[in-house]
Amino acid sequence: xxxxxxxxxxxxxxxxxxxxxxxxxxxxxxxxxxxxxxxxxxxxxxxxxxxxxxxxxxxxxxxxxxxxxxxxxxxxxxxxxxxxxxxxxxxxxxxxxxxxxxxxxxxxxxxxxxxxxxxxxxxxxxxxxxxxxxxxxxxxxxxxxxxxxxxxxxxxxxxxxxxxxxxxxxxxxxxxxxxxxxxxxxxxxxxxxxxxxxxxxxxxxxxxxxxxxxxxxxxxxxxxxxxxxxxxxxxxxxxxxxxxxxxxxxxxxxxxxxxxxxxxxxxxxxxxxxxxxxxxxx
Amino acid sequence: xxxxxxxxxxxxxxxxxxxxxxxxxxxxxxxxxxxxxxxxxxxxxxxxxxxxxxxxxxxxxxxxxxxxxxxxxxxxxxxxxxxxxxxxxxxxxxxxxxxxxxxxxxxxxxxxxxxxxxxxxxxxxxxxxxxxxxxxxxxxxxxxxxxxxxxxxxxxxxxxxxxxxxxxxxxxxxxxxxxxxxxxxxxxxxxxxxxxxxxxxxxxxxxxxxxxxxxxxxxxxxxxxxxxxxxxxxxxxxxxxxxxxxxxxxxxxxxxxxxxxxxxxxxxxxxxxxxxxxxxxx
Numbered sequence: 001x002x003x004x005x006x007x008x009x010x011x012x013x014x015x016x017x018x019x020x021x022x023x024x025x026x027x028x029x030x031x032x033x034x035x036x037x038x039x040x041x042x043x044x045x046x047x048x049x050x051x052x053x054x055x056x057x058x059x060x061x062x063x064x065x066x067x068x069x070x071x072x073x074x075x076x077x078x079x080x081x082x083x084x085x086x087x088x089x090x091x092x093x094x095x096x097x098x099x100x101x102x103x104x105x106x107x108x109x110x111x112x113x114x115x116x117x118x119x120x121x122x123x124x125x126x127x128x129x130x131x132x133x134x135x136x137x138x139x140x141x142x143x144x145x146x147x148x149x150x151x152x153x154x155x156x157x158x159x160x161x162x163x164x165x166x167x168x169x170x171x172x173x174x175x176x177x178x179x180x181x182x183x184x185x186x187x188x189x190x191x192x193x194x195x196x197x198x199x200x201x202x203x204x205x206x207x208x209x210x211x212x213x214x215x216x217x218x219x220x221x222x223x224x225x226x227x228x229x230x231x232x233x234x235x236x237x238x239x240x241x242x243x244x245x246x247x248x249x250x251x252x253x254x255x256x257x258x259x260x261x262x263x264x265x266x267x268x269x270x271x272x273x274x275x276x277x278x279x280x281x282x
Numbered sequence: 283x284x285x286x287x288x289x290x291x292x293x294x295x296x297x298x299x300x301x302x303x304x305x306x307x308x309x310x311x312x313x314x315x316x317x318x319x320x321x322x323x324x325x326x327x328x329x330x331x332x333x334x335x336x337x338x339x340x341x342x343x344x345x346x347x348x349x350x351x352x353x354x355x356x357x358x359x360x361x362x363x364x365x366x367x368x369x370x371x372x373x374x375x376x377x378x379x380x381x382x383x384x385x386x387x388x389x390x391x392x393x394x395x396x397x398x399x400x401x402x403x404x405x406x407x408x409x410x411x412x413x414x415x416x417x418x419x420x421x422x423x424x425x426x427x428x429x430x431x432x433x434x435x436x437x438x439x440x441x442x443x444x445x446x447x448x449x450x451x452x453x454x455x456x457x458x459x460x461x462x463x464x465x466x467x468x469x470x471x472x473x474x475x476x477x478x479x480x481x482x483x484x485x486x487x488x489x490x491x492x493x494x495x496x497x498x499x500x501x502x503x504x505x506x507x508x509x510x511x512x513x514x515x516x517x518x519x520x521x522x523x524x525x526x527x528x529x530x531x532x533x534x535x536x537x538x539x540x541x542x543x544x545x546x547x548x549x550x551x552x553x554x555x556x557x558x559x560x561x562x563x564x
Contacts, residue, residue: 112546118537158479159546196471256402264394264439264441267442268419269552270441273548
């Protein structure tokens with residue numbers, strides 16, 4: 001089974017309407033080029049800063065979600081809508097909504113691991129001063145099988161990736177926006193190692209780099225195969241990336257280099273210990 | 283706290299006496315250069331092939347172990363003795379013995395994950411046709427704190443690394459011998475990602491490359507810091523690599539980029555589910 005997938009590496013400005021229009025334009029373009037699945041970057045709808053997270057927050061029946069739902073239905077594609085600040089009961093989340101070909105919401109991943117870092121001579125940021133953390137893993141059911149979702153800093157953690165793969169995900173989609181400190185250090189390493197360790201495809205969609213922005217994104221959206229090879233990537237500029245994913249490659253690599261089946265479950269296990277699941281995600 | 287550590291990237295031939303003599307010579311050399319800890323590669327004592335594993339197998343009171351124990355005592359250093367085929371009750375293991383400055387065995391890691399792969403147009407090998415698998419993680423107590431041990435294919439698995447770090451290991455030592463298929467694809471990726479994900483030092487000691495050998499090793503012994511940066515490495519030839527490890531770097535990176543402390547233990551956990559521990563390893 002194969003899926004055609006696109007990453008849209010857009011650069012958001014401080015104007016929701018313009019950001020949404022741009023997203024619509026590139027999604028239409030990628031759908032026209034035949035993509036089954038189109039992915040947007042983390043916070044494609046607003047600048048990556050605390051003030052914007054509050055100013056741009058919207059509930060799950062807000063204009064961004066309803067617009068993208070209608071677009072997925074019209075174009076008959078899956079949309080993994082990067083992330084937006086989602087507000088519910090006075091809590092704001094960094095949330096990726098996922099739409100199927102009917103425009104139905106089939107997943108809502110709230111970033112589980114908030115980006116609170118303070119690196120000497122590098123990036124400092126504290127997402128938790130605005131965001132609440134998500135309470136669950138997200139694996140959505142699609143015609144291509146289960147697909148996992150993680151947002152940016154979530155990629156730092158080996159456990160959720162193992163668990164998503166154990167739920168059947170052969171592809172994990174990661175809206176992200178690494179920065180100029182951790183990007184050169186760890187971006188490629190993280191996406192490639194998650195693919196190799198879990199013998200799955202990784203599609204990591206970053207925003208493009210605006211050197212005038214307070215938070216300067218690394219870019220380099222990439223599609224990685226289960227051998228850990230980058231099969232397509234972008235540089236730091238705005239752009240789109242389309243690739244065909246052949247899920248038979250997952251079967252082949254898991255047979256030839258049997259990592260997943262060689263785990264010693266008699267000595268160690270990774271378990272889900274809780275978390276709140278949205279009913280449509282399971 | 284700092285430790286000076288050496289990797290000895292030797293190339294074994296089909297003669298135990300000569301291999302052991304060479305190991306002794308390079309261990310003496312590195313001790314003279316001030317190393318606290320000297321590491322040998324996987325199967326430093328014999329060619330990496332099934333016939334040798336059987337022919338060279340020795341019990342834990344065999345000549346290799348007793349010689350290295352005496353050497354550690356004489357030189358007052360820690361030796362992580364790569365691995366040898368260890369025989370016990372008619373089972374052969376791929377085992378790393380660890381000696382302290384008194385020449386006492388303080389750890390015995392039996393490779394937990396055997397290397398059974400069959401890659402199209404690449405390497406095929408089946409360790410399990412000779413070896414029995416180890417039944418436990420290994421973390422040894424030293425004056426530098428707990429140090430974890432993994433052998434080659436063990437590096438493929440995220441779980442034991444997490445668990446060794448949770449037992450306090452800020453340094454994990456990996457005797458190894460990747461090959462000409464998986465070496466270029468995954469060696470650097472594996473050692474760097476285990477360091478970054480677990481915010482610890484990784485010291486990976488490979489055998490050197492003998493292009494005439496049936497199993498051709500990748501080489502490239504490396505020392506990686508908790509940022510995932512290679513602070514020292516070798517090419518494919520025989521040679522040694524010495525580096526000073528400053529354990530304060532572990533504290534710094536875990537503070538600045540808090541991955542380990544940001545794990546969501548309310549949503550997932552990795553647990554030890556069993557395994558047989560040697561009494562001196564815990």
